[in-house]
Amino acid sequence: MDYVEISDAVDMPGLRLVLTTGLPGPWGEAAKAILGVKKIAYTPVRQPPEGEREPLLAWTHQLAAPVAMYEAERPRSGWAEILFLAERLAPEPRLVPIDPRDRALLLGLCFEICGEQGLGWNRRLGLLPPGPSPETDSMPWRYGLAEENVVAGAAARVNEVLALLAAQLRAERDAGRRFFVGGALSALDLYWAAFSNLLAPLAPEKCPMPDWLRPLYDASGKPEIDAPAPLLLEHRDRIFEEHIGLPLDF
Numbered sequence: 286m287d288y289v290e291i292s293d294a295v296d297m298p299g300l301r302l303v304l305t306t307g308l309p310g311p312w313g314e315a316a317k318a319i320l321g322v323k324k325i326a327y328t329p330v331r332q333p334p335e336g337e338r339e340p341l342l343a344w345t346h347q348l349a350a351p352v353a354m355y356e357a358e359r360p361r362s363g364w365a366e367i368l369f370l371a372e373r374l375a376p377e378p379r380l381v382p383i384d385p386r387d388r389a390l391l392l393g394l395c396f397e398i399c400g401e402q403g404l405g406w407n408r409r410l411g412l413l414p415p416g417p418s419p420e421t422d423s424m425p426w427r428y429g430l431a432e433e434n435v436v437a438g439a440a441a442r443v444n445e446v447l448a449l450l451a452a453q454l455r456a457e458r459d460a461g462r463r464f465f466v467g468g469a470l471s472a473l474d475l476y477w478a479a480f481s482n483l484l485a486p487l488a489p490e491k492c493p494m495p496d497w498l499r500p501l502y503d504a505s506g507k508p509e510i511d512a513p514a515p516l517l518l519e520h521r522d523r524i525f526e527e528h529i530g531l532p533l534d535f
Contacts, residue, residue, distance in 0.1 A: 287532045288331040291340045300374070303352045304347065309486075309494050309535055313351040315479035316367050318529045319472060323375035327353075329415050335456070355441055362400040368472050380472040387467040394426070394465065396455065397446045398476045402471040404446040407439040408483040412501050440509040443484075450477060451514040458516070465520075470528055477517070478524040491531045 286306075294301045302320070304313045320327055320346055321378055332350040344354045352362040361367050361464055372381055372501040382388045398404045465473040484504045486492055494502070504510040525531050 289331045294330040301330050302327045303330045303350045305332050305350045311480040316351045316474050318475040319371045325375050336485045364514045382467040391466045391473050398480050405480050407442045410439040424451050444511045474524050478521040492533045
């Protein structure tokens with residue numbers, strides 16, 4: 286992927302997406318998948334390393350990635366903000382259902398994957414150095430590593446979300462449908478595919494992440510975390526092959 290620096294991106298027109306380079310960060314990969322499915326053109330922007338993010342803060346008013354910057358509009362750094370921006374820029378194919386019940390179900394399940402105390406949040410707790418961070422706005426500080434009850438319950442929350450997703454997908458399959466909600470590809474299918482790498486990474490030829498990162502992402506050696514149900518992994522493989530595309534490029 287060809288990145289530009291923030292100094293060049295600030296005055297560019299159109300959509301710019303700040304991303305962490307060299308890693309399949311699930312929030313970033315999900316944002317890319319959404320834009321890719323909708324065929325929305327964007328300029329990838331390199332997130333500066335820790336300690337060098339003053340330009341990022343000045344431009345986006347925060348320090349994390351991903352963050353979407355469209356024309357002169359406000360920064361959008363939350364998963365839902367980026368999703369609804371994409372829905373506005375390219376209404377078709379729709380990734381959020383029109384039906385209110387399906388919409389509420391989808392957004393609730395997306396939050397269980399992407400939101401605070403969700404699957405991604407709790408897996409990341411297990412990847413960060415243990416103990417509180419003395420630096421405010423560091424990643425350990427933002428994720429609440431000082432909150433002992435949150436850390437202690439992280440694996441259980443991951444297992445809850447995996448069971449919830451498996452039950453939802455199984456119910457849809459039993460009804461003759463091939464996706465999580467509404468009988469069509471949705472944001473939920475893309476979020477699950479992206480975040481599944483935090484548990485069962487794709488093969489190196491499909492997701493060439495750094496060698497040091499793969500054993501951290503792979504939860505198969507962590508007995509406290511349940512293995513994703515086979516139907517969940519079958520589903521993510523199909524979503525990558527048919528809708529996102531492989532190999533991943535980051």
